[in-house]
Amino acid sequence: MKTSQHLIEFYNNYDEDNRLEPKHGMVEFFTTMRYIQQYLKSGERVLEVGAGTGRYSHALARQGYIVDAVELVEHNIEVFRKNTQENERITVHQGNALDLSAFPDNQYDITLVLGPLYHLYTIDEKRQAIREAIRVTKLGGIIFAAYVISDGCLLDEGFRRNNINVMKYIQMGLLDSETFAAKSKPQDLFELVRKEDVDELMSVFPTTRLHYVATDGLALMMREVIDRMDEEMFELFLKYHYVTCERSDFVGVTSHALDIFKNKKKS
Template sequence: MKSNQYLIDFYKAYDEDNRLTSKHGSVEFLTTIRYVEKYLKPGNRILEIGAGTGRYSHALARRGYAVDAVELVEHNIEIFQKNTLPNEQITISQGNALNLSAFPDNQYDITLLLGPLYHLYTVEDKRQAIREAIRVTRQHGVIFAAYVISDGCLLDEGFNRKNINVAEYVRTGLLDAETFAAKSDPEDLFELVRKEDVDEIMSVFPVKRLHYAASDGCALLLREAIDAMDEETFHLYLNYHFSICERGDLAGITSHALDIFQK
């Protein structure tokens, strides 16, 4: 698929392994791990679909959990394997979130879908990835699905950092002229959504939503200020973020969101 080639080329050049290591980048990681730990129990089996270079998989394996990981991009798999420690109970295989036929039904207590939905451009493809994640998860298991949220990205990449030309995006139809809702194609690399899009995607599934959280909130918009914080101030900022990240009135002011639901 041509859309897969866009991804492969992008991740060959992108430092995904260090994306979550800065203070501002760690907000997303720490928030996600915090929610995962709410539902982890001793002996749980974990599957990460679209594991990237393994930041989450390795963190959980080093806590003593058995982790299986699937990743599309060979370059990411090579880094994943390089970062694997001898005592980790972990596997990595190449695969596509849309087809997990190598994995049987009802196998995992925790399933992470933290990257693939960034790069799927139709509702049906998104639903297929979620359908597969649900299938391989045990009854009452918990699935974590991450999205890139358009408004946080527009504020940060557009109006703040000016990495995108907002007026040009409006002219070319990538942003709606009235609502500023985003439209993406595979060559744009990232699919940008809003919570109402997530709600529509999930409307066909008989699952129970446990949490919907702004996983990094304003962290990217405030990256310079956050990176300059001393440890005490950063700790306060994290506590503040954790206290507001599920507030409905702030759900769109984030670059990434985490939808957590139970089978």
């Protein structure tokens, strides 16, 4: 399994550790943590696959949960280790979401896959990552899988901020000129999907969906406004976001989505 050089270079030069720091990034963090805490019970075990610098892993370990983390990129692991506090029951291993053979079957109450599916480009690879997450999760355990959603990304990074040149992407065949569906390749770094792609991906697994969440909703699109909010307004915005983030009319335009499902039996 060859680690994509594009991926290593990107994370070597990207401040992943501070991605969720500004208020508009906190929306994703708070929302994900809120759902994790809905299911996690005292003393339970968590595996985070693609843990990055450990924002979620460390937060959960500091709350007393037992956390194992897997991360592909050495640079992120170094920052992860620096961020580890003495009282945390946490481990971090270099590894790939496609092969979790270092971990036995049926071991974790919750498995987080918040990142690897942004960087896997074929349905077979994505299914392999999900299959591995299911394998290591206890029967009845919960899996959280995060995706980058193409329309939210295209509206924000494309039409609004021009980080993605929509016309050029169409010319390069990276966006369908009729449907605007994305067709990413490894050198584009991020695999952009729609909910219908997630539904197709998941159709082969014996799992039950508990929630499908617009993790950051329109927060990235409104980033300047959200970053200027005072605490009172931000609290109100979060309250609004939490009651709307599972609405079917929001999940198509979010930047990130979270598929939360229960492991019914082994695949």
